[in-house]
Amino acid sequence: METPMTRRSALVLTGAAAGTLAAGRPRDDADLVLHSGVVWTGDATAQAVAVKGKRIVAVGSDRRVLECAGDRTRRVDLKGAFVGPGFRDQHTHLIQRALTGAAPEAYRPVWKPYDEDEAFEARRRTGQRHVDIHARGETPVDQCTHSPVTEKMKNDLLVMQEEVAKQGVSTVVEAGLRDLGALDALFQLADEGKLKVRFLVRVAWGCMEEAAKMGLRTGSGNEWVKVLGVKLYSDGWLGPRTSALRQPYSDDPYGFPRRGILFLAQERANRDVARARELGFNITTHAIGDRGLKVTLNAYEHNDVAPRDRWAVEHVQVAEDDLLERMIRRGVIASIQLSFATSDQRFAEDAIGRHRLRYAYRWRDMLRARVPMVGGSDFDIEALDPMWGLQRVVTRTEFDGTPPGGWLPDQRLDVPTALRLVTSRAAFASFEERERGTVEPGNYADLVVIKENPLTMPPDRLASATRLMTITNGTITSEGPVRYPPTA
Template sequence: MHRFFLAVLLALAAGPLAAVDVTILTAHRIHTMDTNQPQAQAMAYDASGKILALGDAASLLQRYPAARRLDVGAATVVPGLIDAHGHLPSLGMSFLQVDLNGTRSKAEILARLKTFAATLPKGAWLTGRGWDQNDWPEQAFPTAADLDAAFPDRPIWLRRVDGHAGWANSAALRAVKRDLSGSWQPDGGVIRRDAQGRPDGVFIDNAMDLMDATVPAPDAATLEHALELAMHAAVADGLTGVHDAGITLEELRAYQHLADQGKLPLRVYAMAFGDGPALDWLCANGLYRHPSGRLQMRTVKLFADGALGSRGAALLQDYSDDHGNRGLYVTSPEAMAAATVKARRCGVQVATHAIGDRGIRMTLDAYAHALGTDSGSDHRWRIEHVQVLAPEDLPRLVQLHLVASMQPTHATSDMPWAQARLGPQRVVWAYAWRKVRDAGVPLALGSDFPVESPDPRLGLYAAVTREDAQGNPPGGWYPDEKLTAFEALRGFTLGAAYAGFAEIEIGSLAIGKRADFVVLAQDPLAVPEAQLRTLAVKATYVDGKPVFEAP
């Protein structure tokens, strides 16, 4: 009897203390993205970040009278935004290199290079990213000679904005151990050469491996620093999760080390880079999830073709502005088939970069072969980008139960030149989010940063308006492909969560899920479309804890 009363006393004593471990968030409006309860004014969650209840403020405060209060006033709360396709290591390294994004001429690029070079020790490589010849007056690929006069001795390696081409000067070319002259080409890549067969400084797709193997790799400490810079930039934009589309085993180790120290402010859904050591590690050790829940890897990222901007995307017919060129396969159909079969055998999700209609078709063929009679299972294999789709292949995405991982800002960045590349008929089936979604294909949205900005607000705006920052073209570029604000928000929340097998935990705000949310000064489902790109992020929360708060 004594033990019974002691237990009762302990339980009574524990009650009020336990309530203190509850936080009640109150806001003007909470968009839950949960169909059972689309809106609320209050949300309760425990110290671990698990959601306990949603509803009106009065009832939750009565239910948890000793709870902590988090009142965000007139702000709107939405589930944490998830970028379904980004590159955190590349974003982080871009902060440590010269930034060429937005440059409009070679002269502007040279000016930035000279400024950055002044900060480097003698003999150090000058690296950077972000150039786009489509934005220059001549709209032609550059050459090593464009860099040599200003930098005759310091080696330079500059990746194009899409990461599918690189530009080197002569000092960098001399550092490559292999003779680059002649007519030979690497598999899945192009070394651009002059009339005498000498490399002119531009390397496309797999040809970049020759330069990447020459440039000194960052050490472990630099890599971790780059990841931290990238993740802190991401949470400041309202991202609570990123699908890191293709990392090496070394990059996974860096993530693991940061996760062990509690230094991941957001959730990273990592994909092994290609059919290589990272996939082999997954096959040997099984699908990976860090105890913190902030890091996992259960996916392999494969590559079918190149990019449209550098004319490396594999097309079924010639480029409209480059007759005789149909792009290239980065991975051969045979190697793609072998990699997908291997991933299926290991229980690993497959996500394949496929931009051109020929690249997409090759991917569909490989998936159909690897999945066989199991195409209807809950495999959630993905096609990344799906930029130029042949009309007859859309039903195959549905039949194979695939996820379309698409990036709205690619359309608004590419629209000045995309029709010239594709012609008036093919362009109607380019960046076709509405056609894909209405066919019943699950849609996960992202940015492909640092090709584009990691800011998801720009993605919401592009998806809803199909206009650039100045509102052009009025009414939107091929406006039939627009999404509604709700559909776009869903693509960056539940859609991305589903693509990462995480919709049970995140993607919406519901009882039992994680308290990952963003506090916005404006309501993204109520403001005029033009204001979506300027929504103010007041705070970003992961597991109920602030990982970013605006000054």
Template sequence: MEMKYLALLGGLLTSGGFQPAVACEQADLVLHNATIYTVNDKAPRAEALAIRDGKFIYVGNEDGVKPYLCGGNDIRDLKGMAVYPGFTDSHYHLKGVGYREKELNLQGAESLAKMLQQVSAYLQAHPVAEGGWLTGRGWIEKTWPEKRFPTRQEIDEIVPDRPAFLVRADGHAGIANSLALKMAGINAAAPDPNGGEILKDASGEPTGMLVDNAMELVTRLIPEPSRADDKEAFLLATERNAALGWTQIQNAGGTWRDLELLEELRQEGRLKTRVYYALSDGAPAKRLLAEGPITDPDHMIVARAIKLYTDGALGSRGAALLADYADHHGKGLLLTDHDKIMPILIEALTKGIQIETHAIGDRANRLVLDWYQEAFNTVPPEQRKVKAPRWRIEHAQNIHPDDQQRFIDLGVIPSMQASHAIGDLHFARDRLGLERLKYAYPWKDMIKKGAVIPGGSDAPVEIGDPRIEFYAAVTRKDLNGFQAEGWHPEQALSREEALKMLTLWPAIAAFQEDVRGSIEVGKLSDLTVLTKDIMTVPEDFIMSAVTAMTVVGGHIVADPVIVMVTTPKNEQ
């Protein structure tokens, strides 16, 4: 008793005499003994933080957090682990990822033979009912030794009596078997639809490969999934995302029904990450223009953007180029035109709706900039609902040098996915040639010019792992450390820039930089905790970092690695 009294007395005595004891400060969650990267230029590093009511109430050093290490506060000693502002994927397809988890996933097949084996194995484990379709996604031929697309005959050998359609990883091409082609009326005489291509062999017969809008000839025949199936897909995707450390997903296009399903998950307490939602072109976009943005005081679900498409993908030769492909006669596909897109752009400016347009090829990027500029000139700032609309170009993979400064001058945000550079590493040179590779995936050049670049994965096109996005941005190599000729390593980013691609810059792209994107007192408490510090470990160890904890609005939504709980000293 005497020793406890003396210890208390010693704590109260100062050079000025007795001082009142420091009261226990209430907090919902306290993290300390950590390496914290705030992405706040005024105070870039910290050791501890405290959260209450979904916001940061303390960010600083170990001495300053002591008043919160008490009472019934949830206190976690991170043992030196690394803390970052919650990671955000700025271009993601939630439902597609969910169905990738739920159905036939062909990612990772390193050869055509292996892909066909995966299809066969899936059918044995999941027999397709009579009249049912076999669908799947994720194959990509870029590293296959066969160096070609699959054919309908190869799919027929495995699936002869059921219609089948297997989508390439980029979502811009797919392979159909003969029965699916027959049901769609696709034969040697079938013309290419506008904005699409039916690939044919030397004899003029369809190979089964359908590119961009040609896919709709088959996909419109596939029965729509049930509402319950869609909801399960969203749940699987959001659980996966939280486990990987994502705290917000910016969903690049969707329907109102999907938006309602996400709201149901939120009401049920099962939506683990924030969603910034863009409505797809067509009826969903028209409704958003008519009703206006959906804002949320909690910032869990916000819908204020429209997703448009200009061209296809580079791998399937659908990206629109200024000159012919280096390995193919043709300049790609345009999926829209001036007269269709301009009324949407003009109305969006007057209604305060953000526009995000898919553009991969140099021609597509130039056209979108032209159209945006025309819309801005037509609707001057004083006539807009949002004076600086922060319109985006999604992917922006191949930007001609003459057009790069235009992004800055027009205030257009290039939303770029670092993993595309390593994903395309094995075929981009063939498609573009060495000269055009000089201005492909030009992250560093754009940042030097003053661009804000929100990063993301485009999952399920790519894996959808924040570590891969960070690694790709800072190394510009594939996961085996390979870097092809003409891959311009000078375009790789610093780790500070790569971190901003996953944190602050996505917040800016979503008009949310005042409430999230950095660790600052008063901001929403979204955090990603990793077991290793990706800001300092050798690049070969970035992928070995594991998510220890994901926090959204002060709630721990995933803690795959158990974090030590510190018992407050006054309870020992």
């Protein structure tokens, strides 16, 4: 099917071949062949990959894949570079940030040394906000607006996507959109053929009824913008001691409720989940503490959650075995953030004590136990760059070297496992595993090209890896080199 995007990608791709004779071009010539590299399919490795239109048409040895190349094919000699599935980020607030009119720099990762006084004060402010929201009888995702689409709004979204594409990212999930006008704007931009990043949107709970009235539900949309579902919010955060715990916090630096704040009482959680199911919205719920997680799982089970639903929980930071077992049994997906363990090491032990630490940020335990899992950044709480997240989740050491050997080092992930959290497993969590998330013929061509090989480079250098190219839906959306070394 001919759409504005395919015409645009054709322009990009034939540029390099201008002047060559197009006569006699076989109908099945690829538009683009990346060869002489390390193509990681998500499982095995190959040397080359060919793209035609929006799809991958061949993966394999240089000799075999180059057979797809004709006069008009752009050939890129990878010179040993790595090609993997385009990165996916299952938890961001990129669209919300764009609505503030942020400058390009806002989306680029910047590393700052840890400042305890500043961090302490920021956590207190966040906790106070949670206390205030709870006092009003609300959750943080109850508010919704529907702004009119403006040129400025559209431009701000384009500024954002430019930076996202540079970092090797093909697909992002918005975790709780609170302005449906932004969704209107994205649909317009998609129609105009201007999108370079795929946006999967979870509307905030407060926006769900109106979204449904607009005719939207999970799966609504197109190849560039799609409604993924709804986001609910059960408890606060661990840093401010507002995430809801079954047992009291081990310390009390701010004077907030000792077992944290539960925004979603059980009856409301049961009701909200039922309503989301009724309207056809896939559900995820923010739950950091074990009490927040328990209430969330109670509500999911109350509504007969089954593995085919692919409902998720965001964060899952304190989770004893009984809770993980319930997630496994019902196929509830743990959506974790690659940078949270290294950031939260500063306060986690003070907050929950040595004993409960055994059940915290236990990514490796969860994978071993076969909890369905997916990874994300939680931009703009953390940097978007998946390579930053990758280094942190693999080393469990912050960029300043804290702590040497890694924090709770038994929970470190290996690189292929971590990569799958932001590629194939993310595609599964978004019902796209049949055509995205791996590099194989027939799949959409969502690819990232990295100069170094993440599978073999020193893990403490991953964050500095050089992005050479990003391809999404067969379109080259960024051509590097771009790198973001984390230095102060």
